[in-house]
Amino acid sequence: MARRSANVTQGVEKAPMRSLFYAMGYTKEELDRPLIAVVSAHSEIVPGHYHLDKITEAVKAGVRMAGGTPIMVPAIGVCDGIAMGHIGMKYSLASRELIADSVETMTQAHAFDGLVLVPNCDKIVPGMVMAAVRMNVPTVVCSGGPMMAGLVDEEDISLSKIFEAVGARKANLIDDQKLEEFEQGCCPGCGSCAGMYTANSMNCLCEALGIALPGNGTIPAVHNGRIRLAKYAGAAIMNLVEKDIKARDIINERSVRNALRCDMALGCSSNSVLHLLAIANEAGVPLDLKMFNEESERTPNLCHLAPAGETHMQDLNIAGGIAAVQSELAKKDMLDLEVMTATGKTLGENLQGVKNKKPDTIRPIENPYSETGGIAILFGNVAPEGCVVKRSAVAPEMLKHSGPARVFNCEEEAIAAIYDGKIVAGDVVVIRYEGPKGGPGMREMLNPTSALAGMKLDKTVALITDGRFSGASRGASIGHVCPEAANGGNIGLLQEGDIIEINIPEYSIQVRVSDAEFEKRRSSYVAPEPNIKTGWLGRYGKLVDSAAKGAIMKQDF
Incomplete structure (x- = not known):
């Protein structure tokens, strides 16, 4: 079989290419x-x-x-x-x-x-x-x-703990000295x-x-x-x-x-x-x-x-x-x-001869944490094309949750409200216009989820977004809502106080809004302009496909 590299190294006609390799010190x-x-x-x-x-x-x-x-x-x-x-x-x-x-x-x-x-x-x-x-x-x-x-405090920790510590500090659950301990101790090396x-x-x-x-x-x-x-x-x-x-x-x-x-x-x-x-x-x-x-x-x-x-x-x-x-x-x-x-x-x-050496780290398949996997895709009128949750990081009491929507058009608005104590137990935080197109770039929402966790609200407050989450997020953090708001998705039509019902075991996410009401809202709704229109991100926002397809580049332009 001919090597691909023969196109640049073999034959009389490749002498110019070889000369450039020789310029870098490569040998024959x-x-x-x-x-x-x-x-x-x-x-x-x-x-x-x-x-x-x-x-x-x-x-x-x-x-x-x-x-x-x-x-x-x-x-x-x-x-x-x-x-x-x-x-x-x-x-x-x-x-x-x-x-x-x-x-x-x-x-x-x-x-x-x-x-x-x-x-x-x-x-x-x-x-x-x-x-x-x-x-x-x-x-x-x-x-x-x-x-x-x-x-820190004789406990193994990683990056998620420092993000959560920020929320704890904002809520005065820890002081500056303890925050500094987390800051210095959570990432010990490369x-x-x-x-x-x-x-x-x-x-x-x-x-x-x-x-x-x-x-x-x-x-x-x-x-x-x-x-x-x-x-x-x-x-x-x-x-x-x-x-x-x-x-x-x-x-x-x-x-x-x-x-x-x-x-x-x-x-x-x-x-x-x-x-x-x-x-x-x-x-x-x-x-x-x-x-x-x-x-x-x-x-x-x-x-x-x-x-x-x-x-x-x-x-x-x-x-x-x-x-x-x-x-x-x-x-x-x-x-x-x-x-x-x-x-x-x-x-x-x-896999010949491989054994599970620590059943407390890797549960035997006969005794799993759950019979279902760590990720779930939810569907419903909030996300007709689906949204994603890391089910294994959700507290049992939040697998089913119903509460009023608290609606924000960007991450910054949401994090300010969380830090100011405006989010309370039972709420469903909605962050939209953060999808692949609307962001543009589909930002991770680690700051809001970590703030909620640090404030001890991760077991009472859910967060949904057409953006995404860091793997360090935990709690009822539901992302990748599709269609995203910038593509006319229903998440863009949600209003403050709408009751959102989340049922992770049933793969469902619904809002108590009728189809007729959604159409009424859609007829008068004007989406905000993209906040970045130039440079690489401007092009990305125009070419990127839905998160339901992996946020790949569109193939039909």
């Missing part, structure tokens, strides 16, 4: 080997990426040991925590498309034979994977690994924040999809095992290139089903819905929101990692990692064990 021998792009999102602004230069070098060593020529190329990455609560968060989800397009650009322009993707945080992981399946080239994901949990937030969710789901080696989702960033894993990833890509095992040979309808079931068992971030939809779209795999509920109905929830519980990624790693979760699911034939993986072996082969 290196150009005669497969060229492997090591796509690194290393930067000095994202804690999860701060150490990726070390991971990248280890991957390159593994490629060289296996007979290839590694070539580092860069990728961008937004730190969602730093971007939270201001205009920066509008760029976060949108950056996923920039990342996918840039990886495609660099790969196709330089004819790489294979890819090792080195991301770690939220949009970077799915963005890179989307590009890999779009081009269908041999690919291995090697993430940077999770951060260790912090420690890595993706230590709970089952979006970054770790996607790194775990890369394992579940088979595109990453076992351990990718859970080996801590600071452990020596992470460096070894990176070297093995470099060697693994050479095996895939030699055997011509491409990204879509690994990510296909069967492995996506496996990933959905792992998602439900793990209790992943609600953002995993957006990203799995987008990855499936690029891979040509049919996937819709109803399929998430189908898998949720049949897949038990086995893990309650932060923010749903008190355990963190390091605990999941000690328990045996994603492989141990998969082994529990395999007990009841809930996974397709014949799918191909990045190891060059089937999932079943990878």
